[in-house]
Amino acid sequence: MSADILLEVRGLRTVFDTRAGQVCAVDGVDVTVNRGECLGIVGESGSGKSVTFASVMGLVRVPGRIEAGEIVFDGIDLRKLSAKKMQAMRGRDIAMTMQDALTALNPALTVGEQLAEMLAAHADDLPPGRMARRAAIRARAIEMLTRVGIPSAGERLGQYPHEFSGGMRQRIMIALALAAKPRLLIADEPTTALDVTIQAQVLELISALRAEFGMSVVLITHDLGVVAQHCDRVMVMYAGQVVEEGPTAQVIRQPRHPYTQGLLASIPRPARRGQPIRPIQGQVPELVNLPPQCRFLERCPLADDACRHPIDMRPAGPERRARCIRITTPDIEKGLSHDI
């Protein structure tokens, strides 16, 4: 493994046993996160992007379970760790923020309590002695809240989450996630629940903290615009599989997979004023008993009988890969011409 790689996921398969059959939410996903980089994960609801990283955190809920795959974080195979050791890594090495801070923060505990317990669980450099320890935790909690932009943090430690505005709550959640200075932050839809103006502020904050702490960030979103602005690389997921990955600028300028093309074409843009927005036709397939073929087949304008067998990821340019057999065909090239 290269020294630059912080997280490497290989062949991850996470399934949910339901009455309708086995739902394969994540099917053979590979992810590589380099040190210090921001990786964007894009996909619709149900594409498996959140489940992939819940698997990384070891937080897949029953009836879900990881069936196969390797999750290596900084040389440690997380799937082989004991529950105790995994718990110690969560928060300290790998942190996560959730979509809606209002539901992610405990309504019955003050912000100060929630920060303090996090620090108490993970900081090893606290001074001995009860009082000194408490004072140090308090000082660090105030420092964290101030850093994420909460004014008069000291007075607000005793307040409950509902006493803050939506943007402030999001900042508090980020402060909580980053309190133990993790090396990897998984930000699951950090802006979806926010107003547009607050969205930009929160993303700026995450970017600034990434530079400051030298951590890697995985930004899970369904907003390609967010990815374009903040991510070094992007991974597009569809129906439990990665369909395309590569450097953000290239993927957006020259999408190789018809699904990525479709996503880009369905974004309203000033340059295409007057032209109709073209949504992708059809629906994401049910993830139960999928036939062994390209999963985008039903919705793909380029599909034919050659697509009726399992498709692997294949190289699609320097540092790029895509899950489509038509990567090199003129059709693809034509398909993306409308986009620029």
Add this chain to the structure above:
Amino acid sequence: MTLTRLLERLLQLIPVLLGVSVIVFVMMALTPGDPIQIMIGDQIVTAEQEAQMRRDIGLDRPMVERFFVFLGNAIQFDFGQSFYHRRPVADVILERLPATIELTIVAMLIALVTAIPLGVLAAVRKNSIFDRIATVGGLLGVSLPGFWFGILLLMLFAVHLNILPVAGRINYGISQGITPYTHFLLIDTLLNGRLDAFRNALAHIILPAVTLGLPMTAILMRVTRTAMLEVLRTDYVTFAQAKGLSRQRILWRHALKNALIPTVSVAAIETGSLLGGNMIIETVFGWPGLGRLVVESIFVRNYPLVQAAVLLYAVIYVMLNFFADILYTILNPRVKL
């Protein structure tokens, strides 16, 4: 804000109490049986003596008049004379009340202490053998009639095993020389430094308290389990896990603190229903409390006492509901009174 709310609650008591008094008064008056006849029993009295007795306690007046006299006196906290005891009703009730309160509190504590951990465990191990046993046990707990279950317990522990007393609050010999500071025997015996008496009182209270508390235990366990299951699915529990907190901390602090909100409210309200259970349990276990007094008073048509006791029950019930509201506010920072 809280003060106005308190005042509001106290004002709400007025129509409730008025309604309760009318109902109790009418029901007692319409119940067949004549208190004078019951008092006379087998004695031989002249018609003149009987009429005199009737006049003495005011039963010769029309019902409506009697009601308003009762109401006028009750407003001044005068509930009249107990026919049977020939003493003020208030005195008789206050004498018996501590035993009932003591029994109720112990039953409630037993219920809380067993129901909450069981409910949490059942939720955490959902669908496990433990959860199933707890569910069936809960169903039994709610549906077993107290008088039957109490007698079963008596037969086992008092008769067969002979390790617990059959009836009463304390052995007469042991109770001598104990200064009643609070009238709660469990506390008084300790205040007097009489460990032997404390143990004796404790042995007496266990069976009635367990019997009385059983349905409440079952209900609270179900409420705790349901609330916990709901809370364990929330984002903040996932986020707490993502923070790397220990399982114990997540369960008992993050989850239970939220799950307790409905549990405690239900507990406060259910305590009111324990009062009703008291009448049966106190009769089964010969517990010298208010419940048994009321049952006996109904049998002898001791109108003033029953009326006063039922009014007291109503006040306690309404106050417990108010208390449940306050607890809910304290536990749930999102709600302000």
